[in-house]
Amino acid sequence: xxxxxxxxxxxxxxxxxxxxxxxxxxxxxxxxxxxxxxxxxxxxxxxxxxxxxxxxxxxxxxxxxxxxxxxxxxxxxxxxxxxxxxxxxxxxxxxxxxxxxxxxxxxxxxxxxxxxxxxxxxxxxxxxxxxxxxxxxxxxxxxxxxxxxxxxxxxxxxxxxxxxxxxxxxxxxxxxxxxxxxxxxxxxxxxxxxxxxxxxxxxxxxxxxxxxxxxxxxxxxxxxxxxxxxxxxxxxxxxxxxxxxxxxxxxxxxxxxxxxxxxxxxxxxxxxxxxxxxxxxxxxxxxxxxxxxxxxxxxxxxxxxxxxxxxxxxxxxxxxxxxxxxxxxxxxxxxxxxxxxxxxxxxxxxxxxxxxxxxxxxxxxxxxxxxxxxxxxxx
Amino acid sequence: xxxxxxxxxxxxxxxxxxxxxxxxxxxxxxxxxxxxxxxxxxxxxxxxxxxxxxxxxxxxxxxxxxxxxxxxxxxxxxxxxxxxxxxxxxxxxxxxxxxxxxxxxxxxxxxxxxxxxxxxxxxxxxxxxxxxxxxxxxxxxxxxxxxxx
Numbered sequence: 001x002x003x004x005x006x007x008x009x010x011x012x013x014x015x016x017x018x019x020x021x022x023x024x025x026x027x028x029x030x031x032x033x034x035x036x037x038x039x040x041x042x043x044x045x046x047x048x049x050x051x052x053x054x055x056x057x058x059x060x061x062x063x064x065x066x067x068x069x070x071x072x073x074x075x076x077x078x079x080x081x082x083x084x085x086x087x088x089x090x091x092x093x094x095x096x097x098x099x100x101x102x103x104x105x106x107x108x109x110x111x112x113x114x115x116x117x118x119x120x121x122x123x124x125x126x127x128x129x130x131x132x133x134x135x136x137x138x139x140x141x142x143x144x145x146x147x148x149x150x151x152x153x154x155x156x157x158x159x160x161x162x163x164x165x166x167x168x169x170x171x172x173x174x175x176x177x178x179x180x181x182x183x184x185x186x187x188x189x190x191x192x193x194x195x196x197x198x199x200x201x202x203x204x205x206x207x208x209x210x211x212x213x214x215x216x217x218x219x220x221x222x223x224x225x226x227x228x229x230x231x232x233x234x235x236x237x238x239x240x241x242x243x244x245x246x247x248x249x250x251x252x253x254x255x256x257x258x259x260x261x262x263x264x265x266x267x268x269x270x271x272x273x274x275x276x277x278x279x280x281x282x283x284x285x286x287x288x289x290x291x292x293x294x295x296x297x298x299x300x301x302x303x304x305x306x307x308x309x310x311x312x313x314x315x316x317x318x319x320x321x322x323x324x325x326x327x328x329x330x331x332x333x334x335x336x337x338x339x340x341x342x343x344x345x346x347x348x349x350x351x352x353x354x355x356x357x358x359x360x361x362x363x364x365x366x367x368x369x370x371x372x373x374x375x376x377x378x379x
Numbered sequence: 380x381x382x383x384x385x386x387x388x389x390x391x392x393x394x395x396x397x398x399x400x401x402x403x404x405x406x407x408x409x410x411x412x413x414x415x416x417x418x419x420x421x422x423x424x425x426x427x428x429x430x431x432x433x434x435x436x437x438x439x440x441x442x443x444x445x446x447x448x449x450x451x452x453x454x455x456x457x458x459x460x461x462x463x464x465x466x467x468x469x470x471x472x473x474x475x476x477x478x479x480x481x482x483x484x485x486x487x488x489x490x491x492x493x494x495x496x497x498x499x500x501x502x503x504x505x506x507x508x509x510x511x512x513x514x515x516x517x518x519x520x521x522x523x524x525x526x527x528x
Contacts (some may be wrong), residue, residue, distance in 0.1 A: 170475060174490050177473040188418065195419045198450065202419060291447045293454075293468065293478030294489040312491045316472065316507030323505060324473070 048251035067117035084208035086201030108277035139342035169288035306371035425449025429525035443479020471508035
């Protein structure tokens with residue numbers, strides 16, 4: 001009886017597989033009668049990913065992209081209930097979290113997902129940096145990646161204000177005020193960001209617009225370009241391994257081998273996201289009140305904390321110059337340096353080891369970790 | 380032939396510069412209203428010169444209260460000896476709202492750990508300037524705070 005049902009099951013499974021394949025073939029056949037898909041098919045067949053001891057890091061960009069997709073989906077869901085005004089934003093998020101079924105989960109996934117996405121973005125960026133993946137011909141891939149990092153930070157900064165709670169209100173106040181230290185145009189940038197002199201309902205409406213319309217549009221374009229470069233140029237082999245790799249090139253097919261391994265990573269991250277969202281639901285805090293003092297322990301989101309902590313140590317005046325203006329310029333200069341790294345690291349361009357740039361990367365990572373740690377554990 | 384070419388080239392340059400000029404003017408014509416639209420219209424600053432900040436029985440000695448003064452926050456402090464003092468609550472560093480710390484007996488900004496004494500002067504931290512001091516008047520039960528003229 002058991003044998004019979006097992007073979008029966010096998011027969012049914014084969015039949016189902018045949019039907020599925022037939023459906024897929026007829027759909028692709030229908031499309032191919034109208035559009036030539038042979039290029040895409042050829043690309044998918046031929047695309048390979050180098051295999052070496054560091055190829056694990058190739059998957060981190062995919063995880064970041066996966067988290068971005070989750071952000072888009074949960075963001076669209078939150079839009080169904082969120083109301084972007086100073087009078088109703090806080091209440092609408094409260095409604096989402098307390099009355100809408102699974103609202104707490106969707107909002108928590110959106111908040112945790114944003115943080116995980118930026119975390120993996122940093123990991124992806126530093127892994128490509130240390131593997132010197134920005135060497136010719138991938139300079140534009142690096143620069144588009146840095147642009148995506150800035151966009152992700154802008155997403156984080158604008159999204160932080162949307163629940164309109166005390167912490168986010170003052171974080172936005174400080175964050176936007178920093179823009180005002182830029183000479184000549186600082187005041188204009190401040191007015192553009194805030195929609196007025198102060199952080200108010202007008203700022204919330206603007207940030208909402210940036211968060212759900214402007215930033216996604218720009219991100220869509222730059223992300224498209226970034227992915228196009230990655231697909232067209234393939235993965236870079238680190239200079240330290242390239243000689244060995246050239247002698248003994250080993251690779252795996254992108255479809256389906258690499259993508260299936262990637263999918264395992266995505267599944268693990270989805271699991272982690274689910275656990276974080278369910279076990280540590282994202283708090284809403286107290287409603288923003290422009291006439292209350294800044295709350296004790298105020299901090300921006302963790303990815304801005306190293307800059308926030310630096311500002312604490314900068315005196316108001318340095319040699320009769322505005323201290324924070326100097327600090328902001330130093331950060332701006334650092335960002336420009338980071339953006340132009342492919343052109344500055346001449347040794348890596350020649351496939352030589354560039355320990356100076358590796359040291360800069362290590363110092364930067366240590367600085368970010370130290371400042372963030374001090375802020376969270378010793379301040 | 381040479382002459383025709385030169386004429387052609389100078390005509391081409393002329394047309395190109397005309398085209399670029401009109402394109403720039405056209406772009407400016409489109410972008411100017413957008414730029415003006417993006418920048419928010421100016422809101423006149425509050426001309427309020429005094430405000431009722433609290434009542435006499437509201438603040439115990441060694442405590443403070445942040446209250447709205449026009450469209451900006453201000454702080455009223457009752458010193459341990461019962462005296463009242465008032466200041467703008469806007470920190471000169473990055474415009475955070477300050478508060479009175481009963482444990483430190485001074486005014487403190489939570490954002491970047493700026494500390495001010497009870498005359499509004501900077502004691503430590505990044506604030507580049509003191510807090511603007513206001514006058515305090517008590518009439519009956521009301522405490523009124525006024526900008527210094």
